[in-house]
Amino acid sequence: MPEFKKTIGLTDAPMHYCPGCTHGIIHRLVAETLVELGVLGKAIGIVPVGCAVMAYDYFNCDCIQAPHGRAPAVATGVKRALPPESVVFTYQGDGDLAAIGTAETVHAAARGENITLIFINNAIYGMTGGQMAPTTLPNQITQTTPKGRDVSQAGFPIKMCEMIATLDGAAYIERVSTHTPKHVMAAKKAIKNAFKVQIEKKGFSMIEILSTCPTNWGMTPADSLDWVEENMVPFYPLGVFKDKSEEGVF
Amino acid sequence: MSKKFLMKGNEVIAEAAIRSGCTMFFGYPITPQTEVAAYMSKRLPEIGGVYLQAESEVSAINMVLGAASAGRRVMTSSSSPGISLKSEGISYIAASDLPCVIINVQRAGPGLGGIQPSQADYFQATKGLGHGDFHLMVFAPSSVQEIADLIKTAFDLSDKYRVPSLILADGIMGQMMEPVSFSEEESTDQPDKGWATSGHDNKRAPNIVNSLYLTPDELEKTVIERYQRYDVIAQNEVLFEKYLTEDADIIVVAYGASSRISKSVINTAREKGIKVGILRPITLWPFPTQAIKELCKTAKSFLCVEMSMGQMVEDVRLAVEGVRPVSFYGRTGGNTPRPEDILHKIEQLNEEEK
Ligand SMILES: Cc1ncc(C[n+]2csc(CCOP(=O)(O)OP(=O)(O)O)c2C)c(N)n1
């Protein structure tokens, strides 16, 4: 029987995430991947403004706390400053990556920047207390869409994977989820693929991970997992949107 | 004697940076500093450096943040509206104790303003280039040679104190051609950057570059520590030039382009028998407060000349502390003060003092 142990990719610092939040699971998947690929010592993590702002205390690699939405630009600076063997990733929420940081995301992808974006889509602004995110579903109730997101007024949610996959610099783009153990295993595989693409210098990679926010969704952790299955997955289809892991983008 | 070149101010900014060990540049086009980026895009690849045109000034300054975190000497350049966009990143850079050099070749504002030279970003540069309690070291060259010299100082001091440096130039400085020679001496050994986030190689604990402190006492402690460094800078790094101040009744205070125009007027005024001299701040932060205080002992009045509605004049007044009258003459909107108008103002002051 394999033993279930803490990965050395994470520090011993207790995480501050709410009970049932899947941020913690995703941290573990990223950390395990860095260890398994033997690149923890070469990794630099760029953490966002959002619930994961203190991830620099959790990842056991060098970390930079970036301004809100700017992580892909910071990652670009780091990646180009260091030898190409360095492994640079961002860890960003949907407000961070798909609202305030849309330009940074799109252009890092367009440049084929050899970095990996870990994109946590929980359809809400967690840290600031549950406002509408660019990924909030139509009719979803949030603090700032009290009657549900009216797309005729608040606009449509953004499907980032579909959009980024259109860019020539994007080498590996996949959307996964965390709402069942099977999905968690698939998410791990996707994350590993993305980092491999970076290590092999094939271009930009982004993994979008559907994640829960029981606190701001106003649900139990169990109900939150069901909500992902019933509401998010139909709107945000899982799968690989771009795979140039063989040929690379250039 | 080291070799002399005839070069444009903007090109000297770029060449001097490279000779000071800067190997990375991130920018976004804006007049009147585009030659800096053009020069860098040609030269940096030749030396194995990195030139990258970002999608905005916001991204450019965050690329600087990343490169500085990784321990490299890095620079960005822009002009007034672009500097406003960089202010968020500059605040984070200052709060994360990252060294870098930022260039502002000022143009006229506010808003899109105009593309003619200006000095209206003095407040922004010295008092508030971003949110929170912090300073940049601000250098104001007044010749092409001084650009070359100050760029090197800006890099060396930024590394030494882990405080970002800003070169506050203007369209005249950027476009002007003058002979220049570059320091033969190697840039001071860059201090060990053991704090850099360059990968721990499984040999040390992780390094973290961060500006978040949720406990007020902890945040206050980091800010106070930084202000202690600012005190050391204010003690040791103030730069200024004095010209004909010893017997002067009137002291003109001016920096950058307006100091050059003022200096030419001083000689004409002296020929007319008016005892006038000039104090030219070279560092705008730290400001030569003490030097101005000293001059209060001998001078009867001060005249601040700027290409703005009057910004540095407030620091002159703070230094003078009401002991002497301080007047102001300036033009704005991209206009430069005419020598005859400055002379007229000096003559008026001279009359009043009689
Ligand atoms: C420039 C700026 N604007 C706004 C904020 C406030 N803010 C902090 S976190 C956040 C949203 C985070 O949401 P998301 O990126 O979805 O991450 P989550 O917290 O859900 O993980 C906002 C708007 C900020 N810190 N900085």
Ligand code: SF4
């Ligand atoms: S607020 Fe939401 S996203 Fe943030 S830690 Fe809590 S559950 Fe997770």
